[in-house]
Amino acid sequence: MxxxxxxxxxxxxxxxxxxxxxxxxxPYIYNLxxxxxxxxxxxxxxxxxxxxxxxxxxxxxxxxxxxxxPLSTIxxxxxxxFDNQGSFAPIPIKQAYAFMEWGMxxxxxxxxxxxxxxxxxxVARDGLVIVMPGVxxxxxxxxxxxxxLTGWRILSxxxxxxPPGTSRVVPLCRPVSxxxxxxxxxRAFDRSARFGxxxxxxxxxxxxxxxxDLTPDCHDQEALPxxxxxxxxxxxxxxxxxxARSKTESFVLAAYHSFNYSLMxxxxxxAMQTLIDSVECYDLVYRDLDWAIEAVGQLHDRxxxx
Amino acid sequence: MKYRVExxxxxxxxxxxxxxxxxxxxxxxxxxxxxxxxxxxxLADRTMDIQELVTAVAPDIExxxxxxxxxxxxxxxxELISLEIVEQG
Numbered sequence: 001m002x003x004x005x006x007x008x009x010x011x012x013x014x015x016x017x018x019x020x021x022x023x024x025x026x027p028y029i030y031n032l033x034x035x036x037x038x039x040x041x042x043x044x045x046x047x048x049x050x051x052x053x054x055x056x057x058x059x060x061x062x063x064x065x066x067x068x069x070p071l072s073t074i075x076x077x078x079x080x081x082f083d084n085q086g087s088f089a090p091i092p093i094k095q096a097y098a099f100m101e102w103g104m105x106x107x108x109x110x111x112x113x114x115x116x117x118x119x120x121x122x123v124a125r126d127g128l129v130i131v132m133p134g135v136x137x138x139x140x141x142x143x144x145x146x147x148x149l150t151g152w153r154i155l156s157x158x159x160x161x162x163p164p165g166t167s168r169v170v171p172l173c174r175p176v177s178x179x180x181x182x183x184x185x186x187r188a189f190d191r192s193a194r195f196g197x198x199x200x201x202x203x204x205x206x207x208x209x210x211x212x213d214l215t216p217d218c219h220d221q222e223a224l225p226x227x228x229x230x231x232x233x234x235x236x237x238x239x240x241x242x243x244a245r246s247k248t249e250s251f252v253l254a255a256y257h258s259f260n261y262s263l264m265x266x267x268x269x270x271a272m273q274t275l276i277d278s279v280e281c282y283d284l285v286y287r288d289l290d291w292a293i294e295a296v297g298q299l300h301d302r303x304x305x306x
Numbered sequence: 307m308k309y310r311v312e313x314x315x316x317x318x319x320x321x322x323x324x325x326x327x328x329x330x331x332x333x334x335x336x337x338x339x340x341x342x343x344x345x346x347x348x349l350a351d352r353t354m355d356i357q358e359l360v361t362a363v364a365p366d367i368e369x370x371x372x373x374x375x376x377x378x379x380x381x382x383x384x385e386l387i388s389l390e391i392v393e394q395g
Contacts, residue, residue: 247320252337262333266316269328269335273318 008048013040019064022053026161026172026221028112029053030104034065034096036078042097042196046175046211051219061107065100067093082107098199098207101177105158108172109259115161115170116271117259122155122169122226123147128304129169129226130296131160131279133257136204139234139286142182145210146289147296149190154212155224159259164271167278168223175209183208189289227303229254229279230296235287242284242295250281307355309383309394314350317343329391336389341375342382349392356380 007023015021019033021043031053032043053059064081068090077090080103087106091099109117120133121144134140141157148154154173161170175196178186183206186193194211213219229250251272255261261268280303286292318326325343327336338346341363348354348362360376367375386392 246322246324248318248322248324248326248337251318251320251326252335255335261335265333266328266330269316269318269326276318276320 005052005054006049007043007052010052012044012047013037016040016043022057022059023047023050024053024057024219025050025104025174026156026170028060028108028172029057030107031059031062032065032100033063034100035067036065036093036096038094038097038197039065039100042100042209045194046196046209049213049219061104061111063100063103063107065096065103092201095199095202095207097197097209098177098202101175101209104174108159108161112159112161113260113263115163116261116264116268116275118160118162118254119158119257119259120160121157121176122160122171123152124155124169124224125152125297125300126304127224128228128300129155129224130228130230130300131169131226132230132232133160133254134232135257137179138232139182140232141176141178142185142234143232143284143286143289143292143296145176145178145182145186145193145212146189146293148176148210148212148214149186149193150293151215153215153218157212160226162226162271162275163223164264164267165274166223167226167275169226170223171218171221173213173218176212177207177209179207180205185289186210226275226279228299229276229281230284230299231282232284232286232292235285238285238287240286240288240291240295242282242299245281245283247276247281251276307394308353309349309355309359309387309392310353311346311350311392315346315391317347319343327391329389332390334389336391338386339382341378342386345379345382346386346391356383 017035022031068079076093078093079090080088120131121140122131132140156172157176196209198208200206313331315330316328327338
């Protein structure tokens with residue numbers, strides 16, 4: 001494998017300030033522009049190993065986080081711009097890092113309709129993917145982070161991109177977004193986990209992002225076949241269990257967790273058919289990460305038996 | 307009263323007790339019972355009244371189950387009408 005030109009060899013802050021920080025995330029090129037120091041720090045920590053874009057690469061998503069003028073400077077607010085257009089109300093400067101990450105998610109959520117997009121984490125081992133859809137707060141990111149820290153390849157914490165007509169998942173590896181108690185849970189789970197800035201008092205509480213490109217193949221672009229669809233749910237009171245679930249109901253639930261299933265119309269239905277036909281479906285209720293990782297590992301091993 | 311499905315939709319049948327139905331007209335996806343899916347398929351094929359539907363489903367239903375399903379038919383049709391899958395007229 002050729003040695004990659006990664007951001008670690010560059011001065012991320014200087015490039016960011018000049019609007020020349022461009023890197024590849026799965027099939028897309030992001031260009032980021034900001035003069036905010038906290039963004040440069042976070043990006044240096046979490047994106048250092050991302051492949052830098054080559055000169056002349058087409059930029060899919062041009063993102064800018066900027067102070068909006070004297071008044072916004074006094075109010076300590078910044079603005080998220082996509083293609084130089086303001087898409088959201090100004091946000092407190094201390095939440096800028098989390099907002100940048102959300103904004104980068106938003107770019108994919110509202111575009112990228114060449115794929116069936118599920119709101120799901122996706123992890124892989126032995127070249128096979130487990131897709132984990134879930135509503136915010138279900139515990140999918142916490143489980144995804146823990147799996148990543150125990151050797152699984154993180155394909156995405158947020159979007160499972162499925163090319164229609166296939167049951168494959170296109171990698172879109174970016175930092176894992178953790179909220180509130182999950183931040184300390186993952187810090188305690190693995191003291192070596194690397195985090196970006198903590199954004200406090202956001203509409204979701206405290207938010208921090210964990211470095212997710214932890215395996216040698218994490219930036220490979222080849223789509224990998226999915227073989228399990230797992231619906232994780234954290235519960236501090238319910239019994240921990242892994243149970244098979246109906247494929248039919250999983251179809252409808254996965255459609256519910258899709259960003260663009262309805263938008264795609266009949267082709268979305270056909271894409272979901274292909275995916276559901278190819279995966280085994282399970283519910284996972286967990287409270288203990290070690291137990292959950294063991295259960296997911298055993299499930300994966302069982303499912304890959306011919 | 308006659309019933310019909312004007313534009314036949316798409317089914318995804320995993321061989322379970324329910325079936326996914328995609329309504330091509332509305333773009334909506336529904337989770338329906340396998341019996342309701344059978345009714346939709348029959349009404350997509352041709353317009354029928356309740357008695358014709360009972361006759362049409364009879365060969366595919368266990369004789370013991372037929373009375374209960376026949377009794378449930380008006381409610382199933384009412385629900386499919388409320389979901390705008392089936393039209394009456």
